[in-house]
Amino acid sequence: MTNSNDMPLAAKPIERAAHRRLDEAWLEEAFARKDVLVLLMRNGEPFVHPGRDSGLVWMGPEAARLSPGSPRLFLGEDKAGTPVFALDLPERFALEGSLIEGAGEFLDFRAAAGSIPDMDGNCASTARSIFMWHQSHRFCSKCGSESAMVEAGWKRQCPSCGAEHFPRTDPVAIMLAVKDGKALIGRQKMWPPGFYSCLAGFCEPGETIEQAAAREIFEEAGVVADAAGAEYVACQPWPFPSSLMVGLILEAEGFDISIDEKEIEVARWVTQEEMVRILNHSHEEIFGPPPMAIAHHIMKVWSEKDH
Amino acid sequence: MTNSNDMPLAAKPIERAAHRRLDEAWLEEAFARKDVLVLLMRNGEPFVHPGRDSGLVWMGPEAARLSPGSPRLFLGEDKAGTPVFALDLPERFALEGSLIEGAGEFLDFRAAAGSIPDMDGNCASTARSIFMWHQSHRFCSKCGSESAMVEAGWKRQCPSCGAEHFPRTDPVAIMLAVKDGKALIGRQKMWPPGFYSCLAGFCEPGETIEQAAAREIFEEAGVVADAAGAEYVACQPWPFPSSLMVGLILEAEGFDISIDEKEIEVARWVTQEEMVRILNHSHEEIFGPPPMAIAHHIMKVWSEKDH
Incomplete structure (x- = not known):
């Protein structure tokens, strides 16, 4: 049997630390930590170093200034206990004139993924699935109201009928x-x-x-x-x-x-x-x-x- | 390795005949056939013979008169080519005074499923999943409009934004x-x-x-x-x-x-x-x-x- 753990996009996953997802004070503090790791995505495209074969650009706490209202997904903690997040930038976010101008480019996921190292590939893959899900599930399928992202990106809740919605797989x-x-x-x-x-x-x-x-x-x-x-x-x-x-x-x-x-x-x-x-x-x-x-x-x- | 094909609720599946799902004229005719097999469900509960251990009540074309506007799901064709459907009765549907009064009872799925024969159990299981999905997905998750059941129960389509929605697994x-x-x-x-x-x-x-x-x-x-x-x-x-x-x-x-x-x-x-x-x-x-x-x-x- 082939080992699923070795499959590209699945290999070297970080600890998801799901118990942190409900702890908003901890999440806020973690995102502000000097050593925080933040990957950037725009419309499902990861932000990678310029030129191919060079992998994800990991940001630090300065990512908070990029697009303050953008959805933040808590991905987990790496082996050293460092918190790892993904930030979903708006589709209209312009690189030019931004904090990250020149630092990299948003690249089609398939084109980028082949050259992203294992752990980063799993983080980016998870982030892409979750962010695409939020994009296509803004509204409650039970009552039609606009629902809200909760639990650090891992759930949506309907303020009108109370229904909970979980990401699809x-x-x-x-x-x-x-x-x-x-x-x-x-x-x-x-x-x-x-x-x-x-x-x-x-x-x-x-x-x-x-x-x-x-x-x-x-x-x-x-x-x-x-x-x-x-x-x-x-x-x-x-x-x-x-x-x-x-x-x-x-x-x-x-x-x-x-x-x-x-x-x-x-x-x-x-x-x-x-x-x-x-x-x-x-x-x-x-x-x-x-x-x-x-x-x-x-x-x-x-x-x-x-x- | 255990054989998934032998698992309860999976064993002896009928041919799903997915190519029929788009053929509305064929579906209409099939539901009217003398030999059609129709299982009944109400709020996820299958209609079974009275008393336990006796299995599904299969209806014929007269099922069309039970609740004319109710969603019909095309489940497929059995080995003899007989079309098999499921009918989702409204939650308020009353047995008393209906065509099927005395013919059976709506029973909790877990209680009923253990005594439903293989093929029937797979049909009922499929029908329950699909009908529960329609109940919790009446509205388009992309734009919030009310969507419509299409393709004989296997899809919902949004008339407003055009999004297609498929049953979850x-x-x-x-x-x-x-x-x-x-x-x-x-x-x-x-x-x-x-x-x-x-x-x-x-x-x-x-x-x-x-x-x-x-x-x-x-x-x-x-x-x-x-x-x-x-x-x-x-x-x-x-x-x-x-x-x-x-x-x-x-x-x-x-x-x-x-x-x-x-x-x-x-x-x-x-x-x-x-x-x-x-x-x-x-x-x-x-x-x-x-x-x-x-x-x-x-x-x-x-x-x-x-x-």
Whole structure:
């Protein structure tokens, strides 16, 4: 089994210290500490050092002056007990003329994440999911009133009907159907030419992750696979905006493919030898997902199996 | 590995036939078919035959006359291609004087579910999750307008801002921390005296299921466990209201317990021999969760392991 703890965006998490979330006096003091670590985000984009491959810019207490009313998320405490926060800057926040002009740039999360070190990547991933959730959940789904962020970003509360709302985490099955030394991969029309990956889809209420995997393989590619024998590989948080990718390998009953063109453009069976070349970029037609994505690891686990 | 496909409330699922959800003409016709199968629910309670242990009452097309404006959920097609629906009756719907007076009773889901056969249990579980979601998500979380149920119950759409909303599925880690032939179980104050079960807690954005399990064990019982070595057991949909319980077994580092009294009342280590007696009701002090719950199966898997 692959170790979920090693998955990119999940590795080296800080202690979430959830008991601090209700302690507003402590939070206020912590954000003012000289050693506080504050990451900046604007519309889901992390603030990173200029130029690629250089990681997050961590601010200190001066972050409080950047945009005083902006939502603050308490992420936890690092190994030394240092408090770690994220600050969500307004979409209209201008770098020019600000305190942080020249210190870095707001970069698309996918572009940035590959080069952010482990702990920082997990913090940024968590912050992105939570901030995107606040953006799309400003109003109470029960009564329609505007709700308020509470508990250091980890809850919203409706002042009108009192309903409590917690951040979503959407489980997604992501999987390889395999048979006789071959694995099924596919591509969506919007993906770059030659890019193939695992099939995937959201788990619905009332089904297991294994059943969701088998259902999606059948819906997308017309291949019948065995939910009962599914092998769990690992899982990975995926902040686009709030998925939890759960990786599986399932035995298929046959090779016949029948595509649902609304879902994917094409699917095909590849051998283990091809899979190795897909992952090391020596396949003549196909390239696969980067190591940042769990799909890469599922494909790798299977490519290294004895058959 | 336990087979998630065999878990109560997950076993023998019908074909969801998701492509039908958009075909309103087909759905209308299907609901009017002589052989249609319609289950009834009122405020999350399934309509079951009178007296316990007798399962769901399945209605035919006459269900349309019960409460014409009530939400209809398309659950899928059974093996014979028969369409299966669920009808959500208003909370104020009175059995007395209705078409179904005397045919059964609305029963608390937990009380009813243990005696509902597999396929029916999965249908009822799915219906409960979806209907509870509609009840708590009448309004658009993005703009506050009243949204509408579309796609045969599987989506809500906002007529004002156009946002689409999908049913929630909340992943929950449910686990045993184990060490040297002992396992950690606990109880909440509100549970019946003597009842103990696995510890459990919601997965948060940015963490893996394994990390959520280790975090909860530490938060609730003060026990440090190893997320990296967690063993996946199985998962189970749990419609209270929309959980996906993911079962794990983790190695603990030590036996010392320090309870968070807000979360649980007590936790204790039990031997494998005790666990067997807890599950077969011969333990002098403790009884455990029923076979309907995944906790039972996690405890059973561990009690049968070689050590």
